[in-house]
Amino acid sequence: xxxxxxxxxxxxxxxxxxxxxxxxxxxxxGYLGNLAQVFQSYYTRLERVSARLSWERAIxxxxxxxxxxxxxxxxxxxERFAVEAExxx
Numbered sequence: 001x002x003x004x005x006x007x008x009x010x011x012x013x014x015x016x017x018x019x020x021x022x023x024x025x026x027x028x029x030g031y032l033g034n035l036a037q038v039f040q041s042y043y044t045r046l047e048r049v050s051a052r053l054s055w056e057r058a059i060x061x062x063x064x065x066x067x068x069x070x071x072x073x074x075x076x077x078x079e080r081f082a083v084e085a086e087x088x089x
Contacts, residue, residue, distance in 0.1 A: 002042045008035050 012031070019027040067074045 002038065005035070005038045005042055008038055 008031075015027060015031045019025060019031075064074065
């Protein structure tokens, strides 16, 4: 989870105690709203990553099928050229 979400979860006991002590239930409502907002942001990013991985798998499968039909073998993994590795260093 994101650091912000983790931090908010850790604040829950204190928020609850303070709200109870001060008889301020609106503090709990505000906390829950913040937690929902932070989690939604995290979850949306997670969905995008999941969708991206699905697209990558689909593209990989289509390439594999197409190359197989053409009788072309493809490596399981592509290795980077030494020249590219040196340029990035």
